[in-house]
Amino acid sequence: MGFSILCVDADRNLCQVMAKALEAVGHTVETEHDGERALALIAEEAPDLVLLDLFLPGRDGFSVLEAVRKLPGPAQATPVLLLSGCSVTPEYQQRAARLAAAALLTKPVPLAELTACVSRELGTSKSLESVAQRGAFAAVRSEFSGELERFSFAALLHHLHGSRATGVLHLQAGRKRKWVQLRDGYPVGVRSNLLGETLGNLLERRGRVSAAVVRESRERLGDGQLQGEMLVAMEVLSEEELSAVLREQADAKLHEIFEWSSGRFRFEFGGQLHRASGMVRRSPANIILGGVRSRMSLERIDSWLEAQRHLLLARAEEPFYRFQEVELEPEYRCLVEGLGSGRALEEFLSADEGTRRTLFGLLRAGLLDVHAAGSPRPEPTPASAEATTGLEREVQRADLAAMVERFANESAFEILDVPEDVGAKELQAAYERMSARTHPDRVSSHGAAVRRLAAETFAHVERAYERLRDPELRQRYISEHRSLQRVDREQAAGRRAHLAEQHFQQGKGAVEQRQHQNALAHFGKALELFPEEGEYHAYYAWALHLCHPDDVTMTEEAIEHCKRGMKLASDREKPYLFMGRLCKVTGRAGVAERMFTRAVQIQPDCVEALRELRLINMRREKEKGLIRRLLRR
Numbered sequence: 001m002g003f004s005i006l007c008v009d010a011d012r013n014l015c016q017v018m019a020k021a022l023e024a025v026g027h028t029v030e031t032e033h034d035g036e037r038a039l040a041l042i043a044e045e046a047p048d049l050v051l052l053d054l055f056l057p058g059r060d061g062f063s064v065l066e067a068v069r070k071l072p073g074p075a076q077a078t079p080v081l082l083l084s085g086c087s088v089t090p091e092y093q094q095r096a097a098r099l100a101a102a103a104l105l106t107k108p109v110p111l112a113e114l115t116a117c118v119s120r121e122l123g124t125s126k127s128l129e130s131v132a133q134r135g136a137f138a139a140v141r142s143e144f145s146g147e148l149e150r151f152s153f154a155a156l157l158h159h160l161h162g163s164r165a166t167g168v169l170h171l172q173a174g175r176k177r178k179w180v181q182l183r184d185g186y187p188v189g190v191r192s193n194l195l196g197e198t199l200g201n202l203l204e205r206r207g208r209v210s211a212a213v214v215r216e217s218r219e220r221l222g223d224g225q226l227q228g229e230m231l232v233a234m235e236v237l238s239e240e241e242l243s244a245v246l247r248e249q250a251d252a253k254l255h256e257i258f259e260w261s262s263g264r265f266r267f268e269f270g271g272q273l274h275r276a277s278g279m280v281r282r283s284p285a286n287i288i289l290g291g292v293r294s295r296m297s298l299e300r301i302d303s304w305l306e307a308q309r310h311l312l313l314a315r316a317e318e319p320f321y322r323f324q325e326v327e328l329e330p331e332y333r334c335l336v337e338g339l340g341s342g343r344a345l346e347e348f349l350s351a352d353e354g355t356r357r358t359l360f361g362l363l364r365a366g367l368l369d370v371h372a373a374g375s376p377r378p379e380p381t382p383a384s385a386e387a388t389t390g391l392e393r394e395v396q397r398a399d400l401a402a403m404v405e406r407f408a409n410e411s412a413f414e415i416l417d418v419p420e421d422v423g424a425k426e427l428q429a430a431y432e433r434m435s436a437r438t439h440p441d442r443v444s445s446h447g448a449a450v451r452r453l454a455a456e457t458f459a460h461v462e463r464a465y466e467r468l469r470d471p472e473l474r475q476r477y478i479s480e481h482r483s484l485q486r487v488d489r490e491q492a493a494g495r496r497a498h499l500a501e502q503h504f505q506q507g508k509g510a511v512e513q514r515q516h517q518n519a520l521a522h523f524g525k526a527l528e529l530f531p532e533e534g535e536y537h538a539y540y541a542w543a544l545h546l547c548h549p550d551d552v553t554m555t556e557e558a559i560e561h562c563k564r565g566m567k568l569a570s571d572r573e574k575p576y577l578f579m580g581r582l583c584k585v586t587g588r589a590g591v592a593e594r595m596f597t598r599a600v601q602i603q604p605d606c607v608e609a610l611r612e613l614r615l616i617n618m619r620r621e622k623e624k625g626l627i628r629r630l631l632r633r
Helices: 012-023 035-044 061-068 073-077 090-098 111-125 128-134 153-162 199-205 211-219 227-233 239-259 284-294 298-307 330-337 353-364 390-407 412-416 424-438 448-469 471-512 516-529 534-547 552-568 574-585 589-602 607-632
Strands: 004-008 028-032 049-053 080-084 103-106 143-147 167-173 176-183 186-192 264-269 312-315 368-371
Touching: 004 012, 004 035, 012 028, 012 111, 012 143, 012 153, 028 035, 035 049, 035 061, 049 061, 049 111, 061 080, 080 111, 090 103, 090 448, 090 471, 103 111, 153 167, 153 239, 153 264, 153 284, 153 353, 176 239, 186 239, 186 284, 199 211, 199 227, 199 239, 211 227, 227 239, 239 284, 284 353, 298 353, 330 353, 353 368, 390 424, 390 448, 412 424, 412 448, 424 448, 448 471, 471 516, 471 534, 516 534, 534 552, 534 574, 552 574, 574 589, 574 607, 589 607
Parallel strands: 004 028, 004 049, 049 080, 080 103
Antiparallel strands: 143 264, 167 176, 167 264, 176 186, 312 368
């Protein structure tokens, strides 16, 4: 006998997926979708473990866990695995640790990882005696199964995508059998046992080839040869036409399942499907929308819409479903974008068939949902996206690469492009805008490198949003960020000062070697890195003069740098020494003497200034001697 588990998540279908996966390994699972009701169940009879989503109506997950830890008796020690629909921030980790959460997992959690995590927790959370009394823990099996009446094919695709599942989905309805290969939650291949779905029959039914051609192609098939290859050899189809037809065949095989109103399913984790019709990687939302529009019974659609007519129709909130690529015609995009926070579903009961099918397809894909009137909801951005061209993909790639590089050095406010005092509604809108640009599901048909870029960029956006959405966490983040900024500025200034000093010393060496241009370049770099150092200005001034000794304009510029140097480093001798030399060459002997004198006053051992003063005195004595000789005549 397994353990009892309470699965609490606002997404009812996702709850069912997790419940079935855990039931498959022998547990008893109860589901709940509201924080208050979940707390009441735990208080009444605590389960062995709770899976608790953070974002719940009524009461959020942290609040529920805090209340659980205050319950009387053993219930307060109930192991709780927290689930977050956004990336986990350090603040969330600290809060989870303070409340003794067993783990904090980021959705979507692959089902195999979820069952393994539950197994580890339950294996250590009970004493050996308790485990012995209740029976050995069931071995983790590699599949789960159920009835399509309770869990539709659309819901399976939608939520296997949400859990990023890899494996084979086995489906059966009477004698019909289908197999769907999934990789990271995306359908990539399909097989069928229906003769009507063979390539030849599909082409004949669509009027692309005659029955005689189909028979001939079958008769001419050799061992291991495919009918498509034979049709190309017969020059009935070109390679390009065959490729397009095979994609159509795969879609037809998959879409036919949407006709099924009953049947069974079994998902085999890690399974591999051989000789399947390969599919272009497309979002499950696109597949579900196409299947509902083309094959699902209109009677089933209208029956469901009628039963839910009292609810409001709105765009979905789940971030890892909402941003899937989905191809919608302009009129339907406008309809979806105009839903706002909700419109009465009964408004659409009399709409045309195309509208009813489209809305139901988007509901089944998780891009729209229904809720009772009066429940508060944020305004999400549109879920729709047009198919991208090759040029647009390159633009997206470049955009994501630039954001990854930029976000690594930006604050949460800069990433979301909001001020520190941003309101909740504006913050939500900013998060939605950035999510629409960066969510991995928006580039699901791109290459692996682009998908990794999107995942990294979206992680930055999620972390930024989580740091700012809670007022208490935001204030703490602002304080910590300002402190880090101050430290970063100090460290950056230190690095700049060190590098500037290296250039300064290299410039002095170049002057000694009479490499004046090289010296000027080094002194200029030192000034660029640390413009507040007076000696750098002084040395730059002297090197500038040495490079252009006969250029009056350059000499005047050099004098200005010396003046700046004297102002910034009034206690250093070098600015006065070089100013004296510049005044000397421009014929201002009196000013030059005062500059050399000031240099010696600051540094009595300034050899260069002492030498200049001796030369001035020698010249003065020589002039006096000449005057005396003239007077004797």
